[in-house]
Amino acid sequence: MPNGDALIDCRGVTVRFGGVTAISNLSLSIREGEILGIAGPNGAGKTTLFNVISGHVKPVAGEVLFAGERISGLPPHKIFQRGVARTFQLADVITEQSFYANVLVGAHFAKDRGLRGMFRFGAGSYVAADTAAERYGLGNRLGIRGGTASLFERKMIMLASAMAHKPSVLLLDEPVGGLSEEESDTLLEHVQRIAAEGTTVVVIEHVMRVLTSVAQRLVILNRGELLFDGAADDAREDKKLQELYFGSTAEV
Numbered sequence: 001m002p003n004g005d006a007l008i009d010c011r012g013v014t015v016r017f018g019g020v021t022a023i024s025n026l027s028l029s030i031r032e033g034e035i036l037g038i039a040g041p042n043g044a045g046k047t048t049l050f051n052v053i054s055g056h057v058k059p060v061a062g063e064v065l066f067a068g069e070r071i072s073g074l075p076p077h078k079i080f081q082r083g084v085a086r087t088f089q090l091a092d093v094i095t096e097q098s099f100y101a102n103v104l105v106g107a108h109f110a111k112d113r114g115l116r117g118m119f120r121f122g123a124g125s126y127v128a129a130d131t132a133a134e135r136y137g138l139g140n141r142l143g144i145r146g147g148t149a150s151l152f153e154r155k156m157i158m159l160a161s162a163m164a165h166k167p168s169v170l171l172l173d174e175p176v177g178g179l180s181e182e183e184s185d186t187l188l189e190h191v192q193r194i195a196a197e198g199t200t201v202v203v204i205e206h207v208m209r210v211l212t213s214v215a216q217r218l219v220i221l222n223r224g225e226l227l228f229d230g231a232a233d234d235a236r237e238d239k240k241l242q243e244l245y246f247g248s249t250a251e252v
C-alpha cells in the first residue's frame with residue numbers, strides 16, 4: 001500500500017521539441033507503493049513524461065527528483081541503476097541473442113559494476129536473470145533467439161529484464177497494447193504482484209477499463225498539461241474529462 005511519500009517528484013517540467021511543447025510546466029508526485037495510471041489522448045505527452053523521468057529526454061525547465069535527489073540530467077543507465085526501470089511502447093529485444101541473454105543484459109546493467117565489472121557477467125547477474133526469467137514465464141524458452149519471440153514474449157522479456165534487480169519504480173508504457181485478452185490478463189496479474197511486492201508502478205494506457213482495473217490513482221494529461229489527478233473512481237464523474245476525453249476517441 002502507498003505510504004504517501006513522494007518517491008518521484010516532477011517539478012515544473014517543460015519539454016520542447018522545436019516548436020512543439022510536449023510537456024508544459026508539469027508538476028506531479030508519484031507516491032511510494034502506489035500504482036499510478038497515466039492516460040490522455042495521442043500526443044498528450046505521456047511517453048515524453050516517462051522519457052524525462054528515465055533520462056532519455058532532458059527538460060528545458062524544471063527538474064525530477066527521485067527519493068529526494070535530483071535525477072534529471074543523469075544519463076538513462078545511471079537512473080536505471082538508482083532503481084527506476086521502464087519498458088517501452090514498442091517491445092524491442094536483441095534479436096540475435098537468446099531470451100536468456102536478453103534478460104541477463106537487464107540484470108547486469110541494473111547495477112553499477114564499475115569499468116572493469118561492466119565487461120564481465122558475474123554470478124549475481126546470472127542468479128538475478130535466472131530468477132526473473134523463471135518468474136516471468138520464460139523458463140522453458142530460454143535458448144530461443146529473441147528475433148523469433150511473439151509480441152507477448154517480447155513484452156515479458158522486457159519486463160523480466162527491467163525487474164531482474166527489483167527496482168523501486170517500474171514505468172510501463174502501454175504494456176498490454178496489441179495483446180489478446182488472455183495475455184493482457186496474465187501481464188496485468190504480474191503488474192499487480194510486482195506492486196504487491198513493493199515496487200511503485202506507473203502505467204500508461206489508453207484503454208480506461210484496463211487502467212482503472214489496476215490503478216488506484218489516475219493522472220490524465222492533455223497537450224502536455226495536467227487535466228486530472230485523483231482517484232480512478234472519480235475520473236468518470238469529472239465533467240471536464242467527460243467532454244474532453246471519455247466522450248471522444250478514448251476507448252472505455
Ligand SMILES: Nc1ncnc2c1ncn2[C@@H]1O[C@H](COP(=O)(O)OP(=O)(O)OP(=O)(O)O)[C@@H](O)[C@H]1O
Pocket residue numbers: 017020021022040041042043044045046047048049
Ligand atoms: N523525439 C521527438 N521529436 C519531436 N517531437 C516529439 C518527439 N517525441 C514526442 N514528440 C512530440 O511531443 C508530443 C507529445 O508526444 P508523446 O509521444 O509524449 O505523446 P503521448 O501522449 O505518449 O502519445 P501517444 O498516446 O500517441 O503515444 C507530440 O506532439 C509528439 O509529436
